[in-house]
Amino acid sequence: MVNNKKIKKVMVMILLVMLMCFNSNSVVFSMNAESTNNDVDDITEPQQAIDTEIMIKENERMIKQNDKEVEEYLKSLKESNDFSIMSTIPTVNVGQNRTFYYANIGNSGQNSWGVGIANGDYSITNRRARSSASAVGIGSGQSWGLVGLRFNVSGSSNRTAYIRMAGSYRGSLLGSFTGYSNAQINLHVYDLSASSELDSRSILNITSSDGIARNPNNSYNRSSLVSLQPGRQYLAYLRIDGAVQEYGAGISNLNFRDSIRFTDYSSIRIDWQ
Secondary structure (H helix, E strand, O other): OOOHHHHHHHHHHHHHHHHHHHHHHHHHHHHHHHHOOOOOOHHHHHHHHHHHHHHHHHHHHHHHHHHHHHHHHHHHHHHHHOOHHHHOEEEEEEEOOOOOOOOOOOEEEEEEEEEEEEEEEEOOOOOEEEEEEEEEEEEEEEEEEEEEEEEEEEEOOOEEEEEEEEEEEEOEEEEOOOOOEEEEEEEEEEEEEEEEEEEEEEEEEEEEOOOOOOOOHHHHHHHEEEEEEEOEEEEEEEEEEEEEEEEEEEEEEEEEOOOOOEEEEEEEEEEOO
């Protein structure tokens, strides 16, 4: 039986050879066009804009794929009756401010295509979510990780509260001239009982597609004002998404997944209003 990995490698080599031939033909065409037409820039500039637009749309598609995987995870949480899990869920009384310094939920996922790799992971113990991806030649990779707190609300009436999350992030990303690298970090408050998101706050959305490395490194302290209802269960969580694409002879990558590069939170506070 033919090894699928060998077939994949052969197909990738064929694509790279075709790309090299295409690039060499493009150079010849450009040289000829320059000698006969003074408006070459008017032709090539719109094409560059179209390529960038295609990459942005593909990045949006990749993030939506991550969204579907996260939705499946949240659905599984709602349907779970595992006592070992249920016993770790704290109850917050309406009007009683609480601060939590731990996590009790977490998950991750990844997908890749062509000459691309990706890895996402999380640590409940360290309240940490991580993402990495890279692509060489022709390929893409995407990954995500989330970590947070699942809690119950008890009391006699609905009331608004600030859900405050504090933490930090550090990472690196590089998109080549023929590629694209994007990292996004968001904070979410989710009504698990009603399967609906109450609020989402962007902490970081950074892109590299010009061959220049970016090294984001910062702390955050953000809050969401939401209405909480007694008898329901909620999630407050941190999520990171990473995605890279490559359509040429370059290398695009991102790294929020080693001992010093990741995103985490130090605390989650519930302040009633």
